[in-house]
Amino acid sequence: MAKGSETRERLLGIAEVAVLEKGFGATSIDEIIAAAEITKSGFFYHFKDKNHLARALLVRYIEKEEFILDDLFNRSRELHDDPLHSFLIGLKLFAEMMEDLSSGHPGCLVATYCYQERLFDQEIRDLTRETTLVWRKRFRDTFDEITEIYPARDSVDLDDLADMVSNTVEGGIIMSKALRDPGVLPRQVMLLRSYIKLLFSPTRN
């Protein structure tokens, strides 16, 4: 079992890089198996078709993301009791993490899939939607905690505000890629942080 899932992981790793660079439709199975030094039959042993590869890629990506976010915001929670300040610390940590990616964020699979939706079956499209809703819930819970203590200085919908976190990251990845400047994403996260700070800071500041 160990050897098999090792090969599977290698295939997924190679495919992920290729998909984020060229898009799913432009990534050929032939190039994946060439890089993985495996035969086509070997590939189809692991994934019955390209759609199954797509799904496995997405599931793996989502799990990795969730783990990273859990870890980061748990740490920020340990650094400060107050939900607002803890979240502001979390955003700073996130920005720093994005800054440390030497060649920039490689890209978000959810975003690439959204921009190529017609290539995927309903199951995959539902997965991207549910993932985005999980992100929303994560940050919505945070903002619920914050508003229990700090009243917002402008009337905003908290689901929209929660979406703004994902929105900033997704937009920042694109802007970083477009400008070929990995620094854009972390700086945009810091701007989001500035908004949260202004929005919830007590009036006398």
Place this chain on the structure above:
Amino acid sequence: MAKGSETRERLLGIAEVAVLEKGFGATSIDEIIAAAEITKSGFFYHFKDKNHLARALLVRYIEKEEFILDDLFNRSRELHDDPLHSFLIGLKLFAEMMEDLSSGHPGCLVATYCYQERLFDQEIRDLTRETTLVWRKRFRDTFDEITEIYPARDSVDLDDLADMVSNTVEGGIIMSKALRDPGVLPRQVMLLRSYIKLLFSPTRN
């Protein structure tokens, strides 16, 4: 000339929809010519290869965008003399425009190209970069005008703030697609507006 450029436009229109739905690599020339009811030879008369189609698509898209943004922010400028309030009006108008797109924003070609960069030649990658810099300059000029009158309540880099406008739109398009809710993009634009408002409003508010 009229008939030729008419066919060319038709090809570009069909290609744009397909590329935004499936990505460039997954859009076949055969499907484009089938929809346009033209032969393959006819296609290659207009575009010598797929890369030339990609470039023409992008150039056309950029020109359309620029025209729309010019029009919108010129109108908002006419509605209010003050640069801050004029910009806030412009963002509201933009949000309304996004809301009126019945099936949501079809997607940004710059974003799809960024997520499939390895498919395109250097010239196209430079084009996406320069376009993003033009967007930056547009909003940077606006924020320069605003800061001449209103001091920012938090220390922010104005280029970053200018990028935040594009960032919000690019992210909003992805979030709208992921959640299958066209309303996300306009609501995110309104959140950006809320930030600009908080950031530049005189302290007593």
Place this chain on the structure above:
DNA sequence: TAAAAACTGTACTTACGGTACAGTAAAATC
């Protein structure tokens, strides 16, 4: 009416997604 523009038609090459299926080496299970 001549020339340029805008195509059609045919034929071919290479690459890719996918199928089918027989065979095999290594690892886990009984």
Place this chain on the structure above:
DNA sequence: GATTTTACTGTACCGTAAGTACAGTTTTTA
């Protein structure tokens, strides 16, 4: 230690797509 399962290899094949080449034809414009 034999057997089954896992994880592959190898070969051969099909349909579709991108792209090339080039000769011929219609339509528009000068």
